[in-house]
Amino acid sequence: MEELLGRIITGKVTDENEQDYFVQVNGTTFRLDKAEIKKPLKMGANFKGFAYENEGHDLQITRNAPAVQVDHYGMGTVVRSQRTLGVFVNIGLPNKDIVVSLDDLPDIMELWPQQGDRLMIALREDAKHRLWGVLADGEIYQAIAQPAKKHMQNANVVATAYQLKLVGTRVMTDHFELGFIHPSEREREPRLGEELKARVIGVHEDGTLNLSLRPRTYEAIDDDAAMLLAALQHSADGKLDFSDKSDPAAIKAYFGISKGQFKRAIGHLLKDRQITQHDGALWLNNSEATTDDPAK
Known part of the structure; x- marks a missing residue:
């Protein structure tokens, strides 16, 4: 059989049954589902469609050709x-x-x-x-890419990973801009084909982007603050024996964040008046105070 599959081909209608027409191309016969056809086809008529072998290993032709074909991405x-x-x-x-x-x-x-x-x-x-x-490959993505605009700096984008390398991840945004994610700008390596929510941290002169999967500083503070607040809410007396003077290793072991992140989270909660800090401890405002609470 000559190369016919995965392409748009033209053949002649040679037969039919209740469910299918049969289209022949240079001696090879393809099944055509009648459900696709609104107006009956005549025997001997030409039919143009996409040829493939279905999961039942039958040769089939369809007028609903996919975008993906031989030499068509x-x-x-x-x-x-x-x-x-x-x-x-x-x-x-x-x-x-x-x-x-x-x-x-x-x-x-x-x-x-x-x-x-x-x-x-x-x-x-x-x-x-x-x-x-x-x-x-990269050349195909380069061929269809659109240049990024300078105003995209700090914008949120949705991108798909298309190339995984030790030096980083190459992606294309939903608007066809090319981007690069350095390993330092992600918590884990993305999967091939994974859809990613990223932010623009750099726009190059050639129209490509540097992207980050890490949250903005204020977003990271919000996440850490929410975690710290939850820890206080689930403590027995609305108190944690930590403060901005606590040992960094103890903070990391208990909360899983750096001391810098911890201090920013405290500052966020203090500013929102959700906690107080005194006597080397953090206290949840409006909590049930205990006799150990000097503010009682």
């Missing part, structure tokens, strides 16, 4: 993974998902795309006439 959504094979990607066909081989995926399986992640792929037909997904 488009986005697909990961639906599942198989350790010994790779990940299965939905490109819009009703009865066929496309496999991206494990050979093209990160060596660390935890960095493989998960269900719902998105990959930009094209199709490749192998010698056995099987269709595989081919990941877009």
Whole structure:
């Protein structure tokens, strides 16, 4: 069979049954679901559509061609993974998902795309006439990229990881700007194809972005303050034996944050008058005071 799969082809309608028409292309017959066709087709009529092999291993042709084709890149959504094979990607066909081989995926399986992640792929037909997904490389992303604007500094963006390297993660935003996330600007390494909520920390002259997955300072303070407030609320007497003079190692061991973060969280709660600080301890305002509370 000549190279027909994964492409838009034209053939002749040669037969039909209750459910399907049959379209022949150079001696190869494809099934065409009648549910797609609003007006009946005549025998001998030409039909143009996308050719593929469905999950039942039947050759099929559809007028609803996906964006992803041989030599045509488009986005697909990961639906599942198989350790010994790779990940299965939905490109819009009703009865066929496309496999991206494990050979093209990160060596660390935890960095493989998960269900719902998105990959930009094209199709490749192998010698056995099987269709595989081919990941877009950096040149493809460069070709479709749009330059970022200077006013994007400090803006929030949504981006998808498309290249994982030791030096950092390369991403493309939903508006097609290219971005880079240095390892110091993330808590963990993103998965391939993962959608990320990031903020712009730099706009280069070439129109690319530096991004961070870390919260802004005031957002980090809010998170740490909320954690500290919850700890006070769950303490027996609305008191914690910590203060801005406490040992950094003790703070890190108990709260999991640095002393600097701890002091900023205290300052935030003091400013909001949710706590007080005296006698080497933190006190929850409006709490049930104990006899150990000198303010009682």
